[in-house]
Amino acid sequence: MAGVTRRFHSGDRIVTALEDVSADVRAGKVTGLVGPDGAGKTTLMRLIAGVLRADAGSIHVFGINVSADPLSVQGMISYMPQRFGLYEDLSVRENLDLYADLQALPMSDRAGRYDELLHMMGMAPFIDRLAGKLSGGMKQKLGLACTLIRPPQLLLLDEPTVGVDPVSRRELWGIVDHLVHEQGMSVFLSTAYLDEAARCDEVLLLHESRVIGSGPPAKFTREMEGRSFVVRAPEHTKRELQAALEELNGVTDAVVQGDAVRLVLDAGVKADVVEAARIPDVDIRPVPPRFEDGFIDLLKGKERAARTASSGTPAPRLTGRTTDAAPVVIDVAHLTKRFGDFTAVDDISFNVKRGEIFGLLGANGAGKSTTFRMLCGLLPATDGRLQVDGRDLRVAAAAARGKLGYMAQKFSLYGDLTVAQNLRFFAAAYNLIGARRTERIEWALGEFELAPWRNATSRDLPLGYKQRMALACALMHEPDVLFLDEPTSGVDPLARREFWRRINALAEGGVTVLVTTHFMDEAEYCDRLIIMAQGKILAEGTSEELKRAIRTDARPNPSMEDAFIALITADEAGKAAA
């Protein structure tokens, strides 16, 4: 790829999806295209597949110019788009047949190829099942099998692991490794998950339409060697500690991780810089760097000048402090939800105390969104008791809803309205009038740095700003309880940190926060969390407790994902035994 640029026209504006992208993807390797949503990943994939044409620059695949001869390139590659076109009403075999017909695979070769693919995917037992009845992970594997029906030389995968549970995610990666290392295929895949970058042979970091780094993932972590630490301080809450550390000079990154704070220092800065914060009994331990540390370092390097250390005043502080005696705000007992004969949520119980950040963790279809919607009063429960602030929101008076804030998945706001119009609407919806409304709107515009975007149509905002605006709308009326549905999915890591900084400040101020997520990293920010699978609670506790439960000598530092997979595997083994 050399100097590839692609722009799109959206109304009267021109959106640059890719700006002067030059890179090499090597044969026989797994190359990861890593970047947040909206960075230009899909556009680049489609340019390589010859589905789109570049405005400038050129792409050569195996020496052939894609824009000059897309057909011969397409003969050598297979492209699996983000939402693969499976026919849900056809069985696994019929889907394979269909793609075999499209690819003109001779009848005589089919049986052998199907066997090989289904064996590779571990899907042989499901060949007659309808594609619509498969789980998210299985659908993705079937999509991959259809894509591979004729073995290509280069396989393009656009975010193959989105919406896939961690177990299937590992399996998919196993298949990709097998394709590359056993069959000599080249794979170019995109992902928004930074932890997946470490599994690639080479990565291409894409941020705001540009390549900001490339090379083997080890290169990024190597540069971070000796700069990552875990900090604990018994005298302080983890969030106070994080806020204090973040303010220090020479700190690249400080994030809450379980019961501690993960600290990354600027190059050449020694760990004793922490002493400047005068934290009693502070305990600092070096840890091996992660890929994300390298990415953050790169982004911070770019934006250090642009972005000032901390943004504005802290979010609104409310009364009350987190203690063990804090009152229960969200109380759920024996909650059940059935849709027909399908049980989406199966007899779950938990409670959340004031000022707590509580996580609902699980793969798609685990029942967490259903639980979430029942708590917000959007869905009636089939059975059981649920109370938010002492009331069931489904039957409580409308005024009770005025105490909660809600931020939907995908940051749902009125796309046709400007930022100010959206804010004004939600302020009025929450009964703010007159001077109070003006004051809160000005607060939102200032606090979330939205003032320059005041008259921008919100549909056109960058994803990170959409998220800020969604949070601003949810906080307009200073709620006591905040519901967040997949709050940072797809957002770049800096925006994610900024978002959590605000949420942390709110929780410190006594706001109760309930978060759903399928992002394992996000679980680290929660005080306590439950892991859900198939409508049931598999485990409850702090992320540290969950990880500790599976710690072994062979795996001294298990990740949240390890804990999740161990729990699911144990659960399935238990079911199989019974």
Add this chain to the structure above:
Amino acid sequence: MLTRVFALIIKEFLAILRDKKSRMVLIGPPLLQLIVFGYAASFDLNHVPFAVYDQDRSIASRELVADFAGSPTFQKIATLHSAAQIRDMIDSRKVKMVLDIDPRYSRDLLSNKPAPVQIIVDGRNSNTALLVLGYANAIIFSASTGWNARHGGAAPLARLVPRALYNPNLDSHWFIIPGIVALLTQVITLLVVGLSVAREREAGTFDQVLVTPMRPLDILLGKSIPGLIIGLAEGSVIILAAVFWFGVPLIGGLLQLYAGLALFIVSVAGIGLMISSIAATQQQALLGAFLFMVPAIILSGFATPIANMPVLVQDLTLLNPMRYALVVIRRCFLDQPSFASLIPQYTAMALLAVISMTVAGWLFRKRAV
């Protein structure tokens, strides 16, 4: 409450007017439909092509042919020379009617006997066939009374003097165009209101609204008032066009007309909100709107009289707001109805509005994805 409803109304208008596509939908198609329907939809027949098979070839028969060819309704396009040609002409749709004059025509006329004339019409479209027969009958009737007068024959026993009240020329535009006012207002209101909740559901913003202190009543008002305003505005444009462009007289009271129009729009908005709350996506809402709209138009008396429908279907039309709206609008155009005489229609529409709004409000919270 007022703040919230007002905020919703403003938001609704902004959402419709800031989007170029929805602006177009509101302005383009209704005007286009008005023009197309206004000119095209008519029950009157003009220039019906016909052929003549004159076996008599006398002065009298040529006079009869001239009566047909000279009328604005008919246009002679062929003269046939054999009976076999008749079927061909009709089969190939070249003519709608063939005038077949018997060889004995002038002889029988002169001997004061009923003279045989055959009219063959294309019955594939029964409606046109009936109209053609009616026109032909009228021409033959006037031809024969004319002949009788000139040749001293007996005058007919009774002379029919038809006089149509309200629409003296029985111009069918006067009947159809006021109907279009109701038709287009219904289409616009259903589209504006019907798609709005589904659009929000699709975008996820409806959940966002449901978790605010907004009550179902706030949402109902906030969603239907913009529909009412837009519907009234579009309705007025069509009424203006009907009067000043198509020349349909509007002699009834505007107050009666607008009271009916407003009640009609509110009841349609309620049905739109009902459809919208059941649908999960805009596509489903659009399908639902059409599923309602087509029978609602056919069973409204817009084109075919309700009195001609089977009793069961007639009962069903009682649930159709357009049925009542058509009565009110048509009467206001051509008649001068008193307020009291329209109360049955007003009451029916108000009742339908209350029922549909109540159901829609209940569905807002009931319906869950």
